[in-house]
Amino acid sequence: MPYYPSTSIPDYYLIDDLLTKEHLLIRDSVRSWVDSFVLPQIDQAAQDHKDIPGLMKELGAIGALGPYIPQKYGGMGLDQISYGLIMQELERGDSAVRSAASVQSSLVMFPIYKFGSEDQKLKYLPKLASGEWIGSFGLTEPNHGSDPSSMETHFTEHEDHYLLNGSKMWITNAPLCDLAVVWAKDPEGKVRGLIVERAMEGFSTPETLNKWSLRASKTGELVFDNVKVPKENLLPEVSGLKGPLSCLNSARYGISWGVIGAAIDCYCTAVQYSLERKQFGKPIAGFQLQQKKLAEFLTEITKAQLLCWRLGTLKNDDKASPAQISLAKRNNVKMAIDIARESRQMLGGMGIMGEFPMMRHAANLESVITYEGTHDIHLLITGHDITGINAFS
Ligand SMILES: Cc1cc2nc3c(=O)[nH]c(=O)nc-3n(C[C@H](O)[C@H](O)[C@H](O)COP(=O)(O)OP(=O)(O)OC[C@H]3O[C@@H](n4cnc5c(N)ncnc54)[C@H](O)[C@@H]3O)c2cc1C
Incomplete structure (x- = not known):
């Protein structure tokens, strides 16, 4: 509990x-x-x-x-x-x-x-x-993260199958997956989606070890060495980067909400701890500096909740733009990581212990602020939306 x-x-x-x-x-x-x-x-x-x-x-x-x-x-x-x-x-x-x-x-x-x-x-x-089958999503490659359009993973066409070669890196659940949705270039250089199943020969998923973040999640690579993928495993209805980017829109939207949960866990723990912990003869919650932190946490969580609620109504009406989703992902993840770091300080030495969640959330959020578009990339998306000028390249 x-x-x-x-x-x-x-x-x-x-x-x-x-x-x-x-x-x-x-x-x-x-x-x-x-x-x-x-x-x-x-x-x-x-x-x-x-x-x-x-x-x-x-x-x-x-x-x-x-x-x-x-x-x-x-x-x-x-x-x-x-x-x-x-x-x-x-x-x-x-x-x-x-x-x-x-x-x-x-x-x-x-x-x-x-x-x-x-x-x-x-x-x-x-x-x-x-949950009988576990899936993974392969977009990022060792040499291409923020710029997936330069991906090298590709396939050639044969009679009843494709031959897939290349590799993907930083893939959530790769070591556990039964199948992977993999984005790769066709012989004309267009990005297409393929469903690759665990049993296909030449497909391996080595685990990425020694992470300090998302330690309760498996991360790994997807390696394709002449993997024979049946033609019926091509996703027929999409071609180009809009395929993976539309998936990322949906996931980034979920992240905008998700990180509010991490922030809430840190905030609630900090409130409770600061009311119980006494220094200089009174609860540390009675000191102005600690109250400033708590007041700011609550303000930022409330703003993030309202942002997400409105974004959710737009999404229900199919009106949420990718740039609006970027703004929410960037704002809310930064809000949560700031609260995790600051609330950890409110617990003093106890803040580094596993009995309390702050270190775990703060370390996890280092991945969350990086994946599905880094903090800076989302800023560039907002900048592009404001000015019409692409500052990516
Ligand atoms: C735990 C974890 C799980 C992940 N899960 C998945 C997954 O399931 N599937 C998947 O496909 N990927 C996954 N990723 C990959 C993630 O999406 C990438 O790490 C992310 O997109 C950044 O790519 P990169 O690491 O190659 O960094 P790079 O693109 O090399 O960026 C390095 C730095 O340069 C900055 N930068 C890059 N381009 C520009 C620019 N034009 N202007 C200014 N700054 C720039 C970035 O903001 C960043 O700070 C995961 C990552 C992690 C850490």
Whole structure:
């Protein structure tokens, strides 16, 4: 159970009043699952650099994998606010848990749902929704991160199959995955999506060890050495970078919500600890400097909550632009990492201990501020949107 009473989770601007009964029910059920399943084991998993056993099937059972995918394909058919609230609650547990659900939902199920054939949807989506199969998403390469258009991974065309060569790096869940949605260049140099299955010869997924961040999540490479991919595994409905970028839009939206959860966990812990911890004869919460920190945390969390709620309504109406999503991802991740670092200081020496979540969240958020577009790249996206001038290259 969390260190603080769940009644102290902030809703300073009564955003709950903007949510439906269904939203609240979903949010609260994921909240209690995180309290009972994730929190008791997350520190040990992160300390041991091990993923939580059975996590994906648990996430499938609570409906956290592809929540907005239609029920026909094993999803829950929920709206975007529900998806956001689920991500928020998962990341209150740990960014690794939210990352697992984000990748499976937005980077694996979403492209299959959006760009796949009916046969591909029926074959893959129900197993991904239940967590029986684990998916990964291969875009980043050793030599090409922020600039995926320069990717080297490519395939050639043969009678009934493609031959895929190249490699992807920093891939969430690569060592565990049963299949990967891989973005590669076709013989004409166009980016296409391929579904690569674990059993395909020449496909390997070495693990990336020694991370100081997202330690409860497996990261690895996807290596393709003349992998024979059947032609029916090509995603037929998309060509060009808009394929992977539309997946990233969906995942970045989820991250904007998710990191609010990490910030809430740090904020609530800091409030509780500062009320209990006494120095100079009174609770440290009674000192102005500590109150300034708490007041600023609450202000920033509230702003981020309002931003996400509005973005969610735009997304439900299919009106959220990629630049609006970038702004929210950049703002909210910075908000959360600042709160994790500052709240850690409020616990003094205890702040570095595994009994409290701040170091874990702060370290995790170093990955979150880097993946799905770095903090600086999102700034350039906003700059481009303001000026119409591309400052990337
Ligand atoms: C734990 C983890 C999990 C990940 N999971 C996945 C995954 O599942 N699938 C996947 O495909 N990828 C994944 N990634 C990769 C992630 O998306 C990339 O790390 C990220 O896009 C940055 O790429 P890079 O690391 O190559 O950095 P680079 O692109 O080399 O950037 C290095 C620095 O240069 C800056 N920079 C780059 N270009 C410019 C520019 N034009 N102007 C100014 N500054 C610039 C960047 O902001 C950054 O600060 C993951 C990464 C991590 C750490």
